[in-house]
Amino acid sequence: IRMSEVDTQTVEWLWEPYIPFGKVTIVQGNPGEGKTTFALRLAAACTTGGTLPGMKPLPPFQVIYQTAEDGLGDTVKPRLIEAEADLDRVLVIDEAKRELTLSDERIEKAITQNGARLIILDPIQAYMGEKTDMNRANEVRPMFRRLADVAERTGCAVILIGHLNKAAGGQSAYRGLGS
Numbered sequence: 001i002r003m004s005e006v007d008t009q010t011v012e013w014l015w016e017p018y019i020p021f022g023k024v025t026i027v028q029g030n031p032g033e034g035k036t037t038f039a040l041r042l043a044a045a046c047t048t049g050g051t052l053p054g055m056k057p058l059p060p061f062q063v064i065y066q067t068a069e070d071g072l073g074d075t076v077k078p079r080l081i082e083a084e085a086d087l088d089r090v091l092v093i094d095e096a097k098r099e100l101t102l103s104d105e106r107i108e109k110a111i112t113q114n115g116a117r118l119i120i121l122d123p124i125q126a127y128m129g130e131k132t133d134m135n136r137a138n139e140v141r142p143m144f145r146r147l148a149d150v151a152e153r154t155g156c157a158v159i160l161i162g163h164l165n166k167a168a169g170g171q172s173a174y175r176g177l178g179s
Contacts, residue, residue: 014046014118014157015055021117022155024148026124028162035161036070037079039120042159044085046118064091064110064119066100068126091116101129102143108150122161 012021019025019042029035045052049060070076072092080090093100093110100106102121111119121127128143151158 012155013056014058015042015052019157019159021157022152024144024151024158024160026160026162028164030164036067036122039122039159039161040065040076040079040085041083043090043118043120044080044083047086047089048084050084060086060089061118062089062091062114062116064093064107064114064116065122066093066095066120066127067122069123099130100127102127103129103146107147108154111150111154111156116156118157118159120159120161124160124162127160 011023013019014021027035027038042052043063043065044050045055046058046063047060049057051057065076065080067076077087080087091110091114093106100121102124107119110116128140147158150156
C-alpha cells in the first residue's frame with residue numbers, strides 16, 4: 001500500500017492527547033501507583049460529563065468497567081460513588097458462567113448494545129485467557145488485533161490496565177506484558 005493512497009483521517013479524542021476513541025490505550029505501572037484509581041475517576045467523569053485536568057467536557061456516556069481483582073460491591077461501587085459516578089451508566093459484563101478474554105465476542109456485543117464509548121479492563125493480564133503465554137508475541141498479537149478492530153468498528157475507547165512485571169533493573173517500557 002502506498003501512503004499516497006491512504007485516506008487521511010482525524011482522531012476523535014476522549015482525552016487529548018492521551019486516550020483516543022476507537023483505539024486501544026494501555027495504562028501500566030507498578031502496584032500502588034494509582035492505575036485503578038485513575039481508571040475509576042475517568043469512568044466517573046465520563047458518566048457525568050465531568051472532566052479530569054486538561055480534559056475537554058463531553059456529554060455523559062455509558063462505560064463498561066471489568067475488573068478481575070476487586071469486588072464489585074465492596075470495592076468498585078464504593079470507589080465509583082466516592083468519585084461521584086452516575087452508577088446507572090457504569091456496566092459490567094457478566095462473567096458468572098464464562099470468564100471474559102480480550103477476544104471474547106461479548107465485548108463488542110456489550111459495547112454496541114449499551115452504546116458504551118469507553119471500556120476498561122483491569123488488569124489486562126486477567127483477560128488474556130488461561131492458555132495464552134503472554135511472553136509469546138504470536139499468541140498475544142492476534143488478541144490485541146481483534147480488540148483493536150472492535151475499538152475501531154465501534155468507536156469505543158479501550159483502556160487496558162497493566163501491571164509491570166518484576167524484571168529487575170529494566171526500563172518500565174520494557175516490563176509490560178513481556179511480549
